[in-house]
Amino acid sequence: MAKRGKSERIEPSFEGSKARGELSVSESDRVVPAARGKGKAKGSRGGKTAGSGRSGGRSGSGGGTRSAGGRGKARRRRGGGVFGFVRGMAYWMLVLGIWAGIAGAGLTAYYGARMPSATTWSVPDRPPNVRIVSADGKLLANRGMTGGEAVGLHEMSPYIPQAVIAIEDRRFYSHFGVDPIGFARAMATNVVEGRLVQGGSTLTQQLAKNLFLSAERTLERKVQEVLLALWLEQKHSKAQILEMYLNRVYFGSGAYGVEAASRRYFNKSARQVTLSEAALLAGLLKAPSRLSPARDPKAAEERSQIVLAAMAEQGMIGNGEMTAAMSAPATRAAAYWTGSEHYVADRIMEELPGLIGDVRKDVVVETTIDLTLQKLGEKSIRALIRENGKTLNVSQGALVSIDGSGAVRAMIGGYDYANSQFDRASEARRQPGSAFKPFVFLAALEQGRTPESIRNDAPVRIGKWTPENYNGKYYGEVTLTAALSKSLNSVAAQLAMEVGPKAVVEAAHRMGIESKLEANTSIALGTSEVTPLELTAAYVPFANGGYRPEPHFIRRVTDASGKVLYEAGHGKVPRVISQEAVAMMNAMMAETIRSGTARKAAFGWPAAGKTGTSQNSRDAWFVGYTANLTTGVWFGNDDGSPTKNVTGGSLPALAWHDFMVAAHEGVKVASLPGAGWRKPIPDVPGPRPVLPAGSPEDDAPAAATTAAPAEREPATTASIGHPVPAADVGDARKKPLGSIMDVILGN
Incomplete structure (x- = not known):
């Protein structure tokens, strides 16, 4: 072979060069399709038998290994299709979740921007109540939008808040205003049933809706409800939120608040409500008008049984208490407020604005009525x-x-x-x-x-x-x-x-x-x-x-602090x-x-x-x-x-x-x-x-x-x-x- 000059370039050769170290790709270096040659590779042209044998052996070995690897991958492809689908679904769900989060954040920002500044938010005053009492201080009636005075959480029967939490929001004390677990459970139940069976709103969300929002079912209202619920949880304690809720929520038959409902259905204060009565009140919250004992005593009783079972399940009451409460006589309330003293109350409400103007805060009206005589006359x-x-x-x-x-x-x-x-x-x-x-x-x-x-x-x-x-x-x-x-x-x-x-x-x-x-x-x-x-x-x-x-009929009118407004x-x-x-x-x-x-x-x-x-x-x-x-x-x-x-x-x-x-x-x-x-x-x-x-x-x-x-x-x-x-x-x-x-x- 003639010697190359110093300046002569050595180009790579892809032909049948026998020199070691030169780049060479033979047929055996290629993956042989399964349909061709059954894994056999053609030998190189020329060369020593030993070299060819080694080369062929390596090539054969390599070719066999590659071919087996190809078949393994194919088998994994065929056997791992489900796992691939799951991995794909997980990926796309993650992607969709991210986009949904971005969209949710955008909607929240948009609807939140349509609300007044959070610095101006405040809990509106509870509608004023007019407490009408007899000459000796006995309650004749409550009047006003709520139809009952506000009762502190520590004053009312402890069964009432327990029953409401058990049936309406069992994680009330642990969530932050919104309950993702409860929401997911409610949605799953609704999907299974094929209709709206459960709601995912917490008590805080319900309070937010009652305080600030209308009852319309729109995405905007739901977003605003969540924002307000988060704000309420930040500004108020759980006890305060629960107390506000119980004193404002509708219990059917014209009764707003737990005191009005207790007077309406049991003719007693919320302070004296029994376990069975508390269960009935809590049960009304699902559908106040339809479940009212004044309208359907049987439906109200059946619902109260569910509430009692939920209380027992959550350890609020024992099985013995539950059994005793379930055996209590069913509550049957009149279709409207009953008692002749309500004729007096109506007359007083007609006269009151002329004496003190518009009622803008809770007042107590001391009447001239002798309740004993009133009842005697009614009885006669x-x-x-x-x-x-x-x-x-x-x-x-x-x-x-x-x-x-x-x-x-x-x-x-x-x-x-x-x-x-x-x-x-x-x-x-x-x-x-x-x-x-x-x-x-x-x-x-x-x-x-x-x-x-x-x-x-x-x-x-x-x-x-x-x-x-x-x-x-x-x-x-x-x-x-x-x-x-x-x-x-x-x-x-x-x-x-x-x-x-x-x-x-x-x-x-x-x-x-x-x-x-x-x-x-x-x-x-x-x-x-x-x-x-x-x-x-x-x-x-x-x-x-x-x-x-x-x-x-009116002897004196005072506000909640005792200030005399009229005498x-x-x-x-x-x-x-x-x-x-x-x-x-x-x-x-x-x-x-x-x-x-x-x-x-x-x-x-x-x-x-x-x-x-x-x-x-x-x-x-x-x-x-x-x-x-x-x-x-x-x-x-x-x-x-x-x-x-x-x-x-x-x-x-x-x-x-x-x-x-x-x-x-x-x-x-x-x-x-x-x-x-x-x-x-x-x-x-x-x-x-x-x-x-x-x-x-x-x-x-x-x-x-x-x-x-x-x-x-x-x-x-x-x-x-x-x-x-x-x-x-x-x-x-x-x-x-x-x-x-x-x-x-x-x-």
């Missing part, structure tokens, strides 16, 4: 209707009791507040019938007549109106006392004509009647409508000596009738109970009053009084349908008797103002009629006339403007000289 009304309602066709009743200062001590507005919230005591205007006659007789006394003045009880005609007595009976010459106690319509109509209807209207308004009164002669029989409250209040001056106080005034009460007139009226109306139409009302105290029955016995009344209390009672039907001959001397007098007996128990007996009054008068010819004690009910309804009140024509203008002697009215028979002289002398 309900018992009489329950026992006689179907037989006598009467479905409703009302009672009002007022003391001499005008303080309303009891007011029952109907048979059952749960079934009807309409207040018949202060809102329903009905014809008072003969219960209006005292104002006619008062006007006559103020014009000079006396209880001993005599009138002729006989049929009379005033224009086209012919008032008639009950059962068409007439008694001839009677004193005004007898005429009032026996409720003689003929005499009342004569007096109304003598004094003039306008004088009767003026006397009634002066005494306390506020409704519009028609100044016609039929007013003598109570054809103008009034409410039980105003009619009862108008009798108070008879009981207190002639003064007209303002009827009131009933102790100003001067005007005198509306003279002492002499009071004495005469009391002497006359005492006979109504002693020997007249209200004999069933007598109970041993000096008392007076007047019965009343309207057309076709649609309304039956008795308003009576002692020196201690003035109480009015009404029975009838809301639709104005007639009762079956219920008169003021029957059910109303009985209810009045039962109430007054209880109200005066242990009270020192007192005489009526002006007791023992007597005015000397000349002898009047003719015997004084005395009706037998067993005579029929004389309380003639206004219907006992030839025309209904609405169809009657008032007397002529001359008759109204110029009172005339009774003997000259209509067809009344001539009175003897003594009676005419009595009119002339003004007696």
